[in-house]
Amino acid sequence: MPTPSMEDYIEQIYLLIEEKGYARVSDIAENLSVHPSSVTKMVQKLDQEKYLVYEKYRGLVLTANGKKVGKRLVYRHDLLEQLLQIIGVKEENIYQDVEGIEHHLSWDSIDRIGDLVEYFQEKPVRIEQLKAIQKKNEDVEK
Numbered sequence: 001m002p003t004p005s006m007e008d009y010i011e012q013i014y015l016l017i018e019e020k021g022y023a024r025v026s027d028i029a030e031n032l033s034v035h036p037s038s039v040t041k042m043v044q045k046l047d048q049e050k051y052l053v054y055e056k057y058r059g060l061v062l063t064a065n066g067k068k069v070g071k072r073l074v075y076r077h078d079l080l081e082q083l084l085q086i087i088g089v090k091e092e093n094i095y096q097d098v099e100g101i102e103h104h105l106s107w108d109s110i111d112r113i114g115d116l117v118e119y120f121q122e123k124p125v126r127i128e129q130l131k132a133i134q135k136k137n138e139d140v141e142k
């Protein structure tokens, strides 16, 4: 099992390779707001644990397992963003909140949240009903 920090790296590497076709140490460092030397260290660790293959002058490639894990981590992140959007969390809070919670839920909870998101998406009237409750609670707070 990757640690939360390893998960952040695998997730970013997966996204970069999806977007650009490759993941450079400098891009990973920028996206995670860390020093490039930290990236090099973590990349070596991820190489040892067989999530990727790292060659200093040729860049890095995810292994089959690294891709599988990366795909699941990106799915988890996107799903949690969808959940927060549906329940009406302000756009400016969504990314940071997901970064804060994503590592701390079991896959059981993730799958149940998947059901919940589907529940709302299946019938948009359910989202409207939730909004009506929020409106009522906001009025009470005022």
Ligand SMILES: [Mn+2]
Pocket: 011, 077, 098, 099, 102
């Ligand atoms: Mn994330």
